[in-house]
Structures are given as structure tokens and as C-alpha cells.
């Protein structure tokens with residue numbers, strides 16, 4: 016018996032491929048040094064492509080949903096969503112009780128000359144800490160995030176982001192995490208408070224792998 020993929024999944028894969036191409040475009044735009052006439056010509060091409068995509072539009076990005084394999088996914092997420100060009104996308108994995116993700120920032124993420132914008136590091140850590148809390152069974156919204164910037168974060172280098180849930184008190188729970196180099200030097204670390212909104216189920220499902 017042949018199991019067919021749904022048309023929806025095939026279309027979603029095409030959407031993710033488009034998002035990846037847009038990431039390539041953003042990288043190319045950040046670094047391009049072509050002449051002005053070429054910039055103008057490419058802008059015209061992109062204006063046309065943008066209008067084609069807007070011919071039919073959703074009210075919101077791809078939702079939090081179950082994939083056909085039963086896993087939870089959020090393709091529209093700004094950090095992990097493969098269908099969201101803004102996302103790296105970060106692929107978050109469970110590592111025992113903790114979570115981890117390989118990270119390679121790009122010139123697109125520049126803040127101070129030659130290194131990554133602090134808000135980008137904070138965004139990655141916010142999400143990773145949130146997934147660590149969710150992995151421990153305490154999914155919630157970020158109520159506060161404290162970030163300590165220890166060393167500039169380079170782009171282009173293979174880095175590692177890790178986080179773990181540390182404790183819970185009722186609907187409040189805490190997690191901590193860091194972005195480090197491959198040799199274990201911590202560049203930026205964060206602590207976060209996550210609160211499960213009263214309206215959420217007491218024990219939400221475990222987080223998606225990414």
C-alpha cells in the first residue's frame with residue numbers, strides 16, 4: 016500500500032522552500048555590492064514577486080499545529096518556523112532534561128560592527144528558555160528575561176545554545192541558558208521567568224523538536 020502525502024504538506028514544503036530562498040535573498044541583500052542600476056532592477060523584480068504572493072494572503076502566519084507524524088510544530092514562529100523567513104530557523108532538540116540548538120548567525124544579524132545584535136541573541140535565548148520550560152512540562156509566556164552579555168557574539172561561526180528548566184512555583188517557572196562557542200566559552204547567558212496563563216491547560220503538550 017502506498018501512503019500519499021497530503022496536498023497540504025506538499026504546499027507547506029513549497030512554502031518553506033520559498034522562505035529559505037527569502038533568507039538567501041536577505042543575506043544577499045545585506046552583502047551585495049552590485050552597481051546601482053542592478054539594485055534598481057532587482058528591486059523591480061522583487062516588487063513584482065511580492066505582489067504575486069499577496070494575490071492571496073492569510074490573516075496570520077502558519078499556526079501551532081500537529082504535523083502528520085504527530086509532532087507539534089509552529090512553522091510560522093519567528094525563531095524556529097521553517098515557513099517564516101525571519102527565523103534562522105533554529106532547530107531545537109531535547110538533550111535529556113535540557114534543550115539545545117546549533118546556531119550560526121549571519122551578517123544579516125549584525126549589531127555592533129562585526130558581531131551579532133544583542134536583541135537577536137536575547138530572542139534566541141528567550142525562545143530556548145521557553146522551550147526548556149515547556150520540555151519540563153511548564154510551557155508559558157515570558158514574563159521576564161535577564162540577559163548578560165559576556166563577550167561579543169560572532170556571526171559565521173558554529174555556536175551552541177543550550178537551556179534548562181530550573182524550578183517551578185505554581186504557574187511560574189524559571190529557566191536558564193546560554194550561547195557558547197564550540198569549545199565551551201559562554202558568550203551570553205540568560206535567566207527567564209515563564210508564566211503559564213491561567214487559561215492554558217495545566218500540563219500542555221511537550222514542545223516540538225524545533
Ligand SMILES: CCCCCCCC/C=C\CCCCCCCC(=O)SCCNC(=O)CCNC(=O)[C@H](O)C(C)(C)COP(=O)(O)OP(=O)(O)OC[C@H]1O[C@@H](n2cnc3c(N)ncnc32)[C@H](O)[C@@H]1OP(=O)(O)O
Pocket residue numbers: 141142143144145146149154155156157158159185186187208210211212213215216219220221222223
Ligand atoms: C492552548 C495553549 C497551548 C500551548 C502549548 C504550548 C506548547 C509550548 C511549546 C513550545 C514553547 C515555545 C517557547 C516559546 C518561548 C517564547 C515565549 C515568548 O516570546 S512569549 C511573548 C512575550 N511574553 C508575553 O507576551 C507575555 C505577556 N504577558 C502576559 O501574557 C501576562 O502578563 C502573563 C501571562 C505573563 C502573566 O499574566 P497572569 O495574568 O497569568 O499573571 P498574574 O495572575 O497577574 O500573576 C501570576 C504570578 O506571576 C507574577 N507575575 C506576573 N507577571 C510578572 C512579571 N512580568 N514579572 C514577574 N512576575 C510576574 C505575579 O506577581 C504572580 O505571582 P504570585 O503568584 O503572586 O507569586
